[in-house]
Amino acid sequence: MPTGQTKLDAASPPSYSSTVPELAEVEFYRKQWNPGLGGKIRAVALHSGKRIFRGSDTSTLEKFLPGATLQKSEAHGKQMLFRFSKQLWLGVHLGMTGTLRVAPSGFQPGKHDHLVLHQRGRALVFNDPRQFGRLRFHQGLDVPGWWAKLPPALTSDSFTAAVMGKFLQRHRQLPLKAALLHQAGFPGIGNWMADEILWRGRLHPRTRAGEISEKKSRELWRVVRFVCREACKIIGRDFSDPPRGWFIHERWTAKGRCPRHRELLPRATIGGRTTAWCPKCQPEPVSRLRRS
DNA sequence: TACTCTGTTGAATA
DNA sequence: TTATTCAACAGAGT
Numbered sequence: 023m024p025t026g027q028t029k030l031d032a033a034s035p036p037s038y039s040s041t042v043p044e045l046a047e048v049e050f051y052r053k054q055w056n057p058g059l060g061g062k063i064r065a066v067a068l069h070s071g072k073r074i075f076r077g078s079d080t081s082t083l084e085k086f087l088p089g090a091t092l093q094k095s096e097a098h099g100k101q102m103l104f105r106f107s108k109q110l111w112l113g114v115h116l117g118m119t120g121t122l123r124v125a126p127s128g129f130q131p132g133k134h135d136h137l138v139l140h141q142r143g144r145a146l147v148f149n150d151p152r153q154f155g156r157l158r159f160h161q162g163l164d165v166p167g168w169w170a171k172l173p174p175a176l177t178s179d180s181f182t183a184a185v186m187g188k189f190l191q192r193h194r195q196l197p198l199k200a201a202l203l204h205q206a207g208f209p210g211i212g213n214w215m216a217d218e219i220l221w222r223g224r225l226h227p228r229t230r231a232g233e234i235s236e237k238k239s240r241e242l243w244r245v246v247r248f249v250c251r252e253a254c255k256i257i258g259r260d261f262s263d264p265p266r267g268w269f270i271h272e273r274w275t276a277k278g279r280c281p282r283h284r285e286l287l288p289r290a291t292i293g294g295r296t297t298a299w300c301p302k303c304q305p306e307p308v309s310r311l312r313r314s
Numbered sequence: 315t316a317c318t319c320t321g322t323t324g325a326a327t328a
Numbered sequence: 329t330t331a332t333t334c335a336a337c338a339g340a341g342t
Contacts, residue, residue, distance in 0.1 A: 042320090042321060042322080043322095073336070100322080100323095115322085115323085117322055117323075117337095118320080118321055118322055118323095118337090119321095119337090119338080119339090134338085150337095151337075151338050152321095152322095152336085152337045152338050152339085153336075153337055153338085154321080154322050154323070155323095192329095192330085193330075193331085195330075196330085196331070200331085200332095203321095203322090212322075213321060213322090294321085294332080294333075295321060295322095296319095296320085317341105318340105318341085318342080319340085319341080319342100320338105320339095320341105322336100323335105323336095324335095324336100325333105325334090325335085325336105326332100326333085326334085327333075327334095328330105328333095
C-alpha cells in the first residue's frame with residue numbers, strides 16, 4: 023500500500039467525518055447491492071426480533087424471499103426500496119449507522135449484520151449497530167403505501183420553489199435548521215447538508231421559516247437544488263470528498279472556520295442538533311435580536 | 315469505571 | 329395543528 027494511504031476497500035466508510043447517511047450517502051449505499059441485481063436469493067439469514075424489523079413479519083420474509091430475484095432498486099431521500107420478483111419488496115432506511123455491502127459467498131453474519139441475502143457467489147449484507155434504521159418487508163402488486171406517499175424528491179421537477187415556500191409557511195415558527203431537517207418537506211436532508219445549505223444561502227439557522235423574504239426563499243431553493251445535485255454527483259458516485267471550500271469540511275470540530283473569510287464558527291444546538299454557522303455570512307435575524 | 319457525545323425518526327407531550 | 333423533547337441503540341472518546 024502506498025505511503026499515506028488509508029486502508030479502504032471499495033465499500034468502506036468515507037474519508038471525511040460524516041458516516042451518517044443522508045441523500046447522497048444513501049444513493050451510494052443503494053448501489054452497493056447492484057452486483058446482486060438479476061440474481062436469485064438462495065437463502066436468507068436474519069436477526070428476528072430485533073428492533074430493526076419493527077412492523078414487519080420476519081417469518082413471512084424468511085418464507086417468501088428465498089427463490090425470488092432481485093430486480094430493481096431505488097432511493098428517495100433517505101429511503102430505499104428493493105424490488106424482487108413474486109411481488110416482494112424490501113424497504114431500507116439506514117438510520118444513523120446502517121450500511122449495505124456485498125460480501126463473498128459463505129459469509130458468516132456478525133453481531134450487527136441483521137439481514138443477509140445469500141446469492142450464488144455473493145451475499146448482500148445489511149449492517150446497523152444502533153438500529154435507528156429500519157427494514158420493511160412488503161408483499162403486493164404495487165409499491166408499499168409508505169413509499170407512494172413520500173414527498174417530492176429534492177432533485178425532481180416536482181420540488182418547485184412554490185412547493186418549498188408553502189412548506190416553509192406551514193411551519194413558519196420553526197427555525198430554518200429544523201425545517202430543513204423535516205423529512206416531510208426536505209426528504210434526504212440531514213445535519214451536514216442543512217448546515218451547508220444555510221451557509222450557502224447566508225441564512226442564520228435560527229431564522230424562522232416564515233420570516234424570510236420571497237427573494238431569500240427563492241435563493242434558498244436554488245441552494246437546496248445545488249447542494250443535493252452536487253452531493254449526489256460527488257458522494258453518491260463513489261463517496262468522494264466534496265471539494266475544498268465546502269462548509270462540510272469545517273463544521274465537524276470546534277476549530278472549524280468559514281471557508282469564505284476564515285471566521286471561527288460558533289456551534290449550538292438548534293432544532294435539536296449540533297449546528298455550525300458563520301456569524302459574518304449568516305447574521306442573527308433582526309426580529310430575534312429585538313425579542314431578546 | 316462511569317459518564318458524555320454522536321444524529322434519525324417517531325411517539326409523547328405541550 | 330404545529331412545535332418541542334426524548335427514547336430507542338451501541339460505541340468511541342474522556
